[in-house]
Every structure is written in structure tokens, then in C-alpha cells.
Amino acid sequence: MINRDQISNLRKLFVENYQSAPQKDPEFKPADDSSRSVPGQIRGLHQKIASAQNEQKARASAASVSAPVRSIAVTSGKGGAGKTNFVANLAIAFSRLGKKVLVLDADLGLANIDVIYGLRPKYNLFHVITGQKRLSEIIIEGPCGVKLAPGGSGIVELANINESERNHFLAEMSELEGQVDVILVDTSAGINKNVLCFLKACSEIIFVTLPEPPAIADAYGIIKAVAAQDAGIAQKLYLVVNRVTSVVEAKDVYDRLALVTRRFLNIAIEDMGYIFEDRVVASAVKAQSPYILASPVSSASGCIETIARKMLNIGGEKYGAGSASDRLKNGVRSFFHRIGELFN
Ligand SMILES: Nc1ncnc2c1ncn2[C@@H]1O[C@H](COP(=O)(O)OP(=O)(O)O)[C@@H](O)[C@H]1O
Ligand SMILES: [Mg+2]
Numbered sequence: 001m002i003n004r005d006q007i008s009n010l011r012k013l014f015v016e017n018y019q020s021a022p023q024k025d026p027e028f029k030p031a032d033d034s035s036r037s038v039p040g041q042i043r044g045l046h047q048k049i050a051s052a053q054n055e056q057k058a059r060a061s062a063a064s065v066s067a068p069v070r071s072i073a074v075t076s077g078k079g080g081a082g083k084t085n086f087v088a089n090l091a092i093a094f095s096r097l098g099k100k101v102l103v104l105d106a107d108l109g110l111a112n113i114d115v116i117y118g119l120r121p122k123y124n125l126f127h128v129i130t131g132q133k134r135l136s137e138i139i140i141e142g143p144c145g146v147k148l149a150p151g152g153s154g155i156v157e158l159a160n161i162n163e164s165e166r167n168h169f170l171a172e173m174s175e176l177e178g179q180v181d182v183i184l185v186d187t188s189a190g191i192n193k194n195v196l197c198f199l200k201a202c203s204e205i206i207f208v209t210l211p212e213p214p215a216i217a218d219a220y221g222i223i224k225a226v227a228a229q230d231a232g233i234a235q236k237l238y239l240v241v242n243r244v245t246s247v248v249e250a251k252d253v254y255d256r257l258a259l260v261t262r263r264f265l266n267i268a269i270e271d272m273g274y275i276f277e278d279r280v281v282a283s284a285v286k287a288q289s290p291y292i293l294a295s296p297v298s299s300a301s302g303c304i305e306t307i308a309r310k311m312l313n314i315g316g317e318k319y320g321a322g323s324a325s326d327r328l329k330n331g332v333r334s335f336f337h338r339i340g341e342l343f344n
Contacts, residue, residue: 068330073202077218079189093308118288125154238272250274
């Protein structure tokens with residue numbers, strides 16, 4: 001394998017040989033043994049450079065095809081913590097940082113992602129599960145190339161699908177393989193089987209809470225419910241404190257929650273930051289234009305950017321390497337496979 005330095009050395013050798021050849025031998029003629037002649041060596045160097053470059057290209061494209069997919073669920077226990085607004089804007093931030101993002105709207109409530117994006121989806125996962133539509137027909141494109149898969153009544157339907165419907169559904173989901181780096185799941189309010197299945201199917205969970213004690217108690221409740229499902233949590237857990245008025249307030253909420261989850265559940269949760277209370281959030285919802293685009297210099301937008309960068313840095317460490325089988329396990333199809341298995 002030839003690395004970058006070796007290529008530049010070969011280039012230097014090429015230039016030196018090329019320039020020195022006529023001076024050394026003005027009546028130079030190609031010898032029969034071309035590999036020992038200067039042009040022969042130059043041709044050989046050319047070939048080495050070309051093959052090293054091809055090798056590098058092949059490695060780069062293999063890495064891009066088989067890059068692992070991150071599945072991140074966003075939840076809060078009760079509604080109103082700001083999950084949907086957070087997901088809608090975080091997806092755009094990821095996309096602008098070069099990630100291919102799929103948002104799965106698994107929230108059955110009102111004011112969903114499509115409303116925030118100003119979109120009107122006609123179909124949802126229900127139509128894919130029942131074979132009425134292809135996956136490509138229900139996925140709509142949001143701002144900055146974010147893909148949105150509206151869950152609709154399909155989210156409830158997932159619990160009732162039979163073997164052949166499940167196989168059809170998974171085959172449809174395979175279409176997305178290679179087209180998605182990050183799946184962001186916006187979950188419904190409440191701690192029910194449906195929500196817990198989505199949390200279990202994802203490899204990372206972001207808990208969103210408000211600084212008020214009832215919201216912190218809700219966040220603790222959902223963390224406890226996830227922990228109670230199996231012995232131990234395999235997912236990476238993060239906390240985002242929404243609608244804070246100071247950094248100290250955010251830190252205080254994180255410290256309190258992290259302390260009780262560690263002490264009573266033996267669970268570590270990572271501080272993923274905070275979002276300031278900001279009027280632009282409500283205005284953006286009304287205008288159906290995400291605040292990260294409508295008000296890019298607002299404090300809320302700055303917070304989202306910071307969280308997005310931090311999340312991707314973590315991903316860089318954790319997901320940068322990995323064996324082929326790890327990558328397979330982290331694919332889009334296997335994500336939906338886990339959902340199918342957990343629901344049944
Ligand atoms: N950082 C924030 N600053 C001000 N208002 C916010 C903020 N985040 C969310 N909100 C408001 O809180 C309400 C609930 O947000 P939403 O994203 O729908 O929550 P959830 O999906 O958790 O139910 C919305 O009216 C929204 O405008
Ligand atoms: Mg919501």
C-alpha cells in the first residue's frame with residue numbers, strides 16, 4: 001500500500017529523472033529493457049502513482065458505502081418538552097454538517113415535524129406496511145435535503161404486522177441502505193410499549209427535559225422504564241435541557257438527574273447541552289419555517305449547532321471504525337428489523 005508521502009516522493013523522483021535524463025544522455029534512445037531505461041522507470045512510476053491513487057479512491061468509496069448508520073431516538077416522558085422542535089432543527093444542523101439524515105416521525109400527536117417543515121405528507125408508513133405505496137412514495141424531502149418518513153397510523157400498525165408484511169416492509173426499508181447516515185426518531189409522549197420499542201431499537205437516546213421539577217421527574221421515569229426492560233442498557237444516553245435561561249440552570253438540572261440515575265439505576269447519562277428559552281421557536285412554528293434557517297443567529301439556533309457538532313464528534317470516535325459485521329448490524333435494514341422484532 002502506498003501512502004500520500006510515498007506518492008509525493010515518487011512524483012519528486014519522476015520530475016528529477018525527467019529533467020536529468022537529456023543532460024546525462026543527449027542521444028538517449030530507449031533500450032530494449034524498458035524497465036531499466038529512464039522512460040521505462042518513469043512509466044513504472046506513473047503506473048505506481050495511478051494504482052496508488054485508484055487504491056485510495058476505492059478505499060474512500062468503500063468507506064462511504066459501508067459507513068455505519070446511527071439511530072438516535074429523542075424522547076421525554078411527557079409531551080411539551082420540545083422534542084419535535086429539537087428533532088426538526090437538529091436534523092437540519094446534521095445535514096448542513098454533511099450527514100444524510102432520515103427523520104422518522106413516530107409521534108402520533110399534533111404539531112409534528114411535517115408542520116414545522118411546512119410540508120403536507122399524503123402518505124405514511126401505514127401505506128408501506130399495507131403494500132399500498134413504495135417507500136420512495138411516502139418519504140418527502142424537507143429543508144437542506146433532510147428526508148422525512150411520516151409514521152402516521154403505521155406506527156401503531158407496526159405492532160400488528162404479520163410475517164409477510166414484515167418481510168415486505170423490511171425489503172422496502174433496504175432501499176435506504178447507503179442513502180442515510182443518521183436516523184433521528186421523534187417519539188410520542190408517554191411511556192408506553194410503542195415508545196419503548198423505538199428507544200430499544202435505536203443505538204442512542206437523547207432525553208429532552210425542561211428545567212422544572214415535574215419534567216425532570218418525567219425524564220427520570222422514562223430512563224427508569226428503559227432500564228427496567230432488560231438487564232442493563234446497551235444504548236448511549238444523553239440529556240438535553242430545553243428552555244433554560246442560563247448555563248448554570250442547565251448544568252444544575254443535568255447534575256441532579258445524572259446523580260439520581262447513577263445512584264438508583266446505576267446508569268450513566270452524558271451531558272449533551274441545553275437550548276435557551278427563545279421566542280424564535282414559537283415564531284418559527286407559526287411561520288412553518290425551522291428556526292435554525294429562519295433565525296440562524298438566535299440563541300436557540302446556536303445551541304442546536306453546538307449539540308449537533310458534539311453529537312457528531314462522539315459519533316466520529318465511536319462509529320469511525322468497526323468491522324464489516326458491525327456496519328451490517330448498524331444498517332438501515334437492521335434498524336427496522338429490530339423495530340419489527342421488538343414490536344411483535
Ligand atoms: N427552546 C424553546 N424556547 C421557547 N419555546 C420552546 C422551546 N422549545 C420548545 N418550545 C415550545 O414548546 C412547545 C412544545 O414543543 P414541541 O417541540 O411540540 O414539544 P414535544 O414534541 O416534546 O411535545 C411549542 O409550543 C414550542 O414552541
Ligand atoms: Mg412532539
